[in-house]
Amino acid sequence: xxxxxxxxxxxxxxxxxxxxxxxxxxxxxxxxxxxxxxxxxxxxxxxxxxxxxxxxxxxxxxxxxxxxxxxxxxxxxxxxxxxxxxxxxxxxxxxxxxxxxxxxxxxxxxxxxxxxxxxxxxxxxxxxxxxxxxxxxxxxxxxxxxxxxxxxxxxxxxxxxxxxxxxxxxxxxxxxxxxxxxxxxxxxxxxxxxxxxxxxxxxxxxxxxxxxxxxxxxxxxxxxxxxxxxxxxxxxxxxxxxxxxxxxxxxxxxxxxxxxxxxxxxxxxxxxxxxxxxxxxxxxxxxxx
Numbered sequence: 129x130x131x132x133x134x135x136x137x138x139x140x141x142x143x144x145x146x147x148x149x150x151x152x153x154x155x156x157x158x159x160x161x162x163x164x165x166x167x168x169x170x171x172x173x174x175x176x177x178x179x180x181x182x183x184x185x186x187x188x189x190x191x192x193x194x195x196x197x198x199x200x201x202x203x204x205x206x207x208x209x210x211x212x213x214x215x216x217x218x219x220x221x222x223x224x225x226x227x228x229x230x231x232x233x234x235x236x237x238x239x240x241x242x243x244x245x246x247x248x249x250x251x252x253x254x255x256x257x258x259x260x261x262x263x264x265x266x267x268x269x270x271x272x273x274x275x276x277x278x279x280x281x282x283x284x285x286x287x288x289x290x291x292x293x294x295x296x297x298x299x300x301x302x303x304x305x306x307x308x309x310x311x312x313x314x315x316x317x318x319x320x321x322x323x324x325x326x327x328x329x330x331x332x333x334x335x336x337x338x339x340x341x342x343x344x345x346x347x348x349x350x351x352x353x354x355x356x357x358x359x360x361x362x363x364x365x366x367x368x369x370x371x372x373x374x375x376x377x378x379x380x381x382x383x384x385x386x387x388x389x390x391x392x393x394x395x396x397x398x399x400x401x402x403x404x405x406x407x408x409x410x411x412x413x414x415x416x417x
Contacts, residue, residue, distance in 0.1 A: 198278070202271055202397040209330050211265040214274055216323040218281060222257040223316045225285050226250060228308045232292070235304055241295055249288045256280045271400045328354050335363070341385045342370060 204210035229250045233243045256277055263273050292301060332354050339345040349366055352358045371379065 198275060199397045199401055202275075202400050203393045204330070205271050205274065205400070206393065206396045208266040208270075209326065209333070211270045211274065213323065213326050213330055215260055215263055215265060215270075216319065216326060218274065218278055219257065219260050220316065220319045220323055222253060222260060222281055223313075223319055225281075225288075226253050226257065227311055227313055227316060229253065229288055231308055231311060232304055235307070236295065245291050246288060246295075249284055249291065253281065253284050253288075256284065272404050275401075275404065328356075331360070337389075338367075338386070341382055344370065 201214055205214055229246065233246050233250070236243050236246070259273075260277050260281075263277070264270060267273070296304075332350055335350050335353075336345070339350075346366065349358070349363060353360065353363050371382075374382070
């Protein structure tokens with residue numbers, strides 16, 4: 129009986145250690161790699177299946193839409209680098225949608241379909257793109273500007289999609305969507321390159337902070353990642369090996385510090401959204417700066 133009790137205790141210890149490793153790796157991934165996991169596409173304007181409606185949405189008097197996705201995006205916007213990344217992601221999404229929208233209009237003109245309304249929406253999307261490019265990542269109201277411009281982008285994209293449904297049947301829309309699947313341009317590729325550069329810079333900073341918490345620094349690994357010589361998955365694998373080699377006490381210490389960082393990030397995002405809700409202008413419409 130005593131032997132079974134000892135085996136049971138040892139088994140529980142192994143499970144506890146495994147859970148701690150998994151929790152620590154989850155927290156580390158959230159701290160260091162949140163940016164690269166994000167989807168920066170705001171929706172295909174020719175996609176008849178994509179509704180792109182916000183989840184758990186509440187409307188402030190300032191005209192913003194708040195949802196879990198937006199709050200998660202704001203989490204890294206506590207410095208100008210994180211804000212720059214979010215603005216570039218929005219710029220990339222807008223460039224993609226405008227490019228696909230323009231080509232959709234060309235196809236429709238070939239079918240002798242009137243595209244006046246669609247072209248007007250594309251003009252408005254271009255205006256939003258100009259505003260995104262003009263936004264200052266270091267400005268005090270950069271989070272508010274990002275949320276407002278993102279919502280304008282999503283609303284206009286939805287308008288384009290809804291208008292398209294009134295002009296064509298689903299089969300034709302699906303055919304156009306397939307033709308536009310891999311569309312690109314030099315401008316879009318340039319935006320993607322800039323975005324990748326700043327994302328790597330962001331993750332480099334996060335890795336150095338993380339290694340500082342762990343008490344070890346693998347500069348060659350970080351440099352290989354920054355230079356594009358190794359993938360982010362390999363960096364994660366190396367971190368996983370480091371965690372496995374830690375003592376239980378060290379894992380607890382690292383987990384506590386990383387968890388605190390993540391909590392601060394979430395508080396920042398939640399506070400930013402509350403401030404936008406509480407300082408609305410009461411007119412029901414966002415006033416773009």
